[in-house]
Amino acid sequence: MSTAEHRLPDGPYDAVWASPGRVNLIGEHTDYNDGYVLPFALPHSTIVGARRLERPEWTVTSEQMGETVTFGPGEKVTGWAAYVAGVVWVLGEAGHDVPGAALTIASDVPFGAGLSSSAALECAAMAALLDLAGDDVPLPLRPRLAQRAENEYVGAPTGIMDQSASTLCRAGHALFLDCRSLATEQVPFDLSAQGLAVLVIDSKAPHAHVSGEYAARRRNCEEAAKILDVPALRDVEPDGLEAALARLDDPVMRRRVRHVVTEDQRVLDTVTALRAGDARAIGPLMTASHASMRDDYEITVPQVDTAVSAALAAGAYGARMTGGGFGGCVLALVDADRCAAAEAAVREAFAASGFTPPDAFVVTPAEGTRMVSR
Numbered sequence: 001m002s003t004a005e006h007r008l009p010d011g012p013y014d015a016v017w018a019s020p021g022r023v024n025l026i027g028e029h030t031d032y033n034d035g036y037v038l039p040f041a042l043p044h045s046t047i048v049g050a051r052r053l054e055r056p057e058w059t060v061t062s063e064q065m066g067e068t069v070t071f072g073p074g075e076k077v078t079g080w081a082a083y084v085a086g087v088v089w090v091l092g093e094a095g096h097d098v099p100g101a102a103l104t105i106a107s108d109v110p111f112g113a114g115l116s117s118s119a120a121l122e123c124a125a126m127a128a129l130l131d132l133a134g135d136d137v138p139l140p141l142r143p144r145l146a147q148r149a150e151n152e153y154v155g156a157p158t159g160i161m162d163q164s165a166s167t168l169c170r171a172g173h174a175l176f177l178d179c180r181s182l183a184t185e186q187v188p189f190d191l192s193a194q195g196l197a198v199l200v201i202d203s204k205a206p207h208a209h210v211s212g213e214y215a216a217r218r219r220n221c222e223e224a225a226k227i228l229d230v231p232a233l234r235d236v237e238p239d240g241l242e243a244a245l246a247r248l249d250d251p252v253m254r255r256r257v258r259h260v261v262t263e264d265q266r267v268l269d270t271v272t273a274l275r276a277g278d279a280r281a282i283g284p285l286m287t288a289s290h291a292s293m294r295d296d297y298e299i300t301v302p303q304v305d306t307a308v309s310a311a312l313a314a315g316a317y318g319a320r321m322t323g324g325g326f327g328g329c330v331l332a333l334v335d336a337d338r339c340a341a342a343e344a345a346v347r348e349a350f351a352a353s354g355f356t357p358p359d360a361f362v363v364t365p366a367e368g369t370r371m372v373s374r
Helices: 082-093 117-133 139-154 161-168 212-228 238-246 251-275 279-295 302-313 336-353
Strands: 015-026 036-052 058-062 067-071 101-107 173-178 184-188 196-202 318-322 329-335 359-363 370-373
Touching: 015 117, 015 161, 015 196, 015 251, 015 279, 015 318, 015 329, 036 117, 036 161, 036 251, 058 082, 082 117, 082 139, 101 117, 117 139, 117 161, 139 161, 161 173, 173 251, 184 251, 196 302, 196 336, 212 251, 238 251, 251 279, 279 302, 279 318, 279 329, 302 318, 302 329, 302 336, 329 336, 336 359
Parallel strands: 058 101
Antiparallel strands: 015 036, 015 370, 036 101, 036 173, 058 067, 173 184, 196 329, 196 359, 318 329
């Protein structure tokens, strides 16, 4: 049970739903290139308790923010509450009769750490509002609606991975998602059986998706796809990468394309290893992914690079930044009995560099969107 469930004030609520944060095991910035991703859900969740109102108005109270925001139909909302207002808007746009509601939100998903706290809020709010309406949208269709809310209402040009992970992930598995077809596969990811663990290191470096840097990289990829005459960079085959790069004059664009094409292949190789039950084999793929994000996509910062280097020096099989970049968290694949040593090594490296002390915690793959109670 998420600790957020213990912080949700007593009702009365007509519906209570939870959606988790996520980490992406591998496959960064491939989602908006129609590529492949492999996230899994965190035990950390956002909980939304909802009570129906008889007037067309939505009141949203965040226990984490200590703030209440109220808005009516068609009213533009900014800040954290925009993620809820965006869900109200997109459901209405899709033809659903969204009732007025009082929503109370509690969350233990770290905010601004690249663990998809925004998607967790969107997906939990969507589930609660659909429940109040006595309506339903099949789970596989919800991520696209939530993504549209974030893209068009909030203004963040994110791909579909975060909302898909928050909605569709299953405990004990990673979600292999084809971001073009939206086909999914639940890939077994039980590390404890192999004596392994994933250590999440929150670098405490600021993290934001609504940024010019994120949007610039997306534009680079879209422009490159046009020059290469392919629908998306996913369509550039690894064995044709060098020929494709030779057609691009801009060295920055070449680096961006190389990251996306090689990252897609790393996702496929990771899935192959996990299907074979060899989780240790994904370590070098994780580390190569980080090097690509650092050197070709240029989205890492000194804190996450330091965390990766320290974890590897402490014996991690692999380590990489996860999330959109420019801050956020690092994943380290370690022997279960070496988590404390790896964390201590990272803390020591941060102290030596004068960085804010990081947070660290071990995670196991958790369940996606779920009803908590009525």
